Every structure is written in structure tokens, then in C-alpha cells.
Amino acid sequence: MVNYSRSVDTVFAALADATRRGILIRLGQRGESPVTALAKPFQISLPAISRHLRVLERARLIERRRVGRTHLIRARSGPLKRAQSWLASCAAAWDYQFDALEEFLRNDKDSAPGKEHRK
Amino acid sequence: MKSRIKITGNCLQITRTLDAPQERVFAAWAEPAKLQRWTGCKDATDVVCESDFREGGSFTTKMHIGGHANCDCVFSGVYQEIRKPSKIVYNVNLGPASTRVTVELFAEGAQTRMVLTQEDLPSEIIRFVEQGTLESFDKLDAALAAQGTTA
Numbered sequence: 001m002v003n004y005s006r007s008v009d010t011v012f013a014a015l016a017d018a019t020r021r022g023i024l025i026r027l028g029q030r031g032e033s034p035v036t037a038l039a040k041p042f043q044i045s046l047p048a049i050s051r052h053l054r055v056l057e058r059a060r061l062i063e064r065r066r067v068g069r070t071h072l073i074r075a076r077s078g079p080l081k082r083a084q085s086w087l088a089s090c091a092a093a094w095d096y097q098f099d100a101l102e103e104f105l106r107n108d109k110d111s112a113p114g115k116e117h118r119k
Numbered sequence: 120m121k122s123r124i125k126i127t128g129n130c131l132q133i134t135r136t137l138d139a140p141q142e143r144v145f146a147a148w149a150e151p152a153k154l155q156r157w158t159g160c161k162d163a164t165d166v167v168c169e170s171d172f173r174e175g176g177s178f179t180t181k182m183h184i185g186g187h188a189n190c191d192c193v194f195s196g197v198y199q200e201i202r203k204p205s206k207i208v209y210n211v212n213l214g215p216a217s218t219r220v221t222v223e224l225f226a227e228g229a230q231t232r233m234v235l236t237q238e239d240l241p242s243e244i245i246r247f248v249e250q251g252t253l254e255s256f257d258k259l260d261a262a263l264a265a266q267g268t269t270a
Contacts, residue, residue: 100157
């Protein structure tokens with residue numbers, strides 16, 4: 001849960017910027033693209049785009065490969081899989097808690113339903 | 120596992136039949152003194168639940184998580200919908216992420232079939248990224264703004 005939060009933090013931080021969202025949208029529309037093509041619609045310098053790409057890379061939302069001197073960027077599905085494995089770990093955690101709930105209900109048989117425990 | 124698990128997209132559904140009538144299962148969710156006796160993950164100790172159990176009311180769960188994590192954790196959320204004795208819907212914040220949990224209780228004689236559905240915001244975000252649609256990002260902006268974490 002702790003690690004998950006951290007990785008989600010990184011993803012959220014990456015998505016908090018309009019240019020980075022724009023880059024991802026463009027990747028979604030175009031598929032794998034060279035950096036220069038991604039930079040085109042944005043009125044900012046190539047180094048500035050590179051900084052944004054590094055943030056997206058750290059969040060693992062994109063991945064890059066080199067063909068000669070061209071850097072090709074594509075969106076990654078990894079975070080989705082992470083989210084799904086998070087759900088699987090949630091399932092295990094719920095199952096564990098439901099064992100505890102069963103145990104609680106067994107021991108709680110004498111108490112009246114809906115009876116309030118007041119402080 | 121004794122529960123039946125179904126994971127589709129950003130949605131987890133977990134079903135368990137409990138050997139207790141619906142009202143007692145509802146009370147185990149609704150009353151903090153009961154809730155804190157069974158809630159919490161495997162390594163959790165010192166679980167304390169406080170809640171204002173009504174629609175729009177908030178709750179806080181504090182616990183110590185031992186083992187590898189070894190930290191004190193606080194989760195808080197808001198009850199969205201309460202239908203005694205059959206349904207509870209709440210949102211819970213896990214760091215920057217918000218998760219929506221729906222608990223449905225179906226009476227089956229002396230037993231109760233409990234269906235818990237957890238919908239996860241993060242994977243929605245990821246799906247937005249994959250689909251790359253502007254509209255989705257507007258929704259994401261709204262979701263982030265609602266949590267006060269937008270830049």
C-alpha cells in the first residue's frame with residue numbers, strides 16, 4: 001500500500017502539468033513518435049520538452065528507444081498493470097479482513113443487532 | 120481464499136457469504152467499536168475507527184502497520200450512501216488516490232451474502248492516458264481538484 005501510494009504520487013505529479021498531459025494525448029493519437037514530432041504543437045524549446053519527457057519517464061508513463069540519433073517515445077501500459085496488481089493485493093487484503101469479520105461475528109453472537117457502543 | 124474475486128478494468132468485486140444475519144453484518148460495518156475489531160490488513164495492530172455514520176459523514180481509521188512497512192497509518196473517507204441494512208458506499212483516500220467502495224448485503228436466510236466493489240481512480244487515470252482523450256483529462260482535472268491535489 002505504501003509503495004503503491006508512492007508510485008501513484010509520481011504518476012499524479014507527472015499528470016499535474018498541461019504540457020505533459022498534452023504530450024500523452026498526442027502519443028495516444030499518434031502512437032510511437034520521435035521527440036521532435038511531439039514537441040511541434042507546443043510553443044516551447046526542445047530542452048523544455050526533454051525535461052517533461054524525463055518526468056513522464058520517471059512516472060513510467062512513457063518509454064523511449066533510440067533508432068540511430070532519433071529518440072522514439074511511446075506510452076506505456078505498465079501503470080495500468082500495476083493498478084491491476086494493486087487491485088489483486090486489495091482482494092487478498094479484503095479476504096484476510098473478511099476472515100476476521102467472520103471470526104468477529106462468531107464471537108459477537110450474544111450482542112444484540114444494531115446495539116450502539118457509546119463512549 | 121474463501122472469497123470469490125472478480126477484477127475487471129479498474130474494478131474489484133469480492134463476494135463472501137457470512138454465517139450471520141444481514142443486520143448483524145451491517146452493524147459490524149456501521150459501528151466503529153465493532154468495525155475496529157476486524158478491519159485492518161495482516162500486519163495491522165492498534166486499529167482505532169472513528170466515524171460519523173451518516174451520508175456525508177466522515178470516518179477515520181488509524182492503525183499501526185508492522186512488518187516491512189512499520190508505520191502508523193491514517194485513512195480517512197466520507198460515507199456517500201447508507202441504506203440500512205443493505206448498502207454502504209464510501210470514498211476513502213489512499214495518499215493522492217481516492218477509492219470508492221460499495222458494500223452490499225443480501226439476506227439469505229440466516230446467512231448474508233456480502234458483495235464488496237472497489238473502484239479505483241488511479242487505473243482510470245491510466246486508461247485516460249492510454250486512450251489519450253482530452254475529455255478524460257478534463258474529468259481527471261475535476262477529480263484532482265476535488266481532492267485539492269491539483270497543481
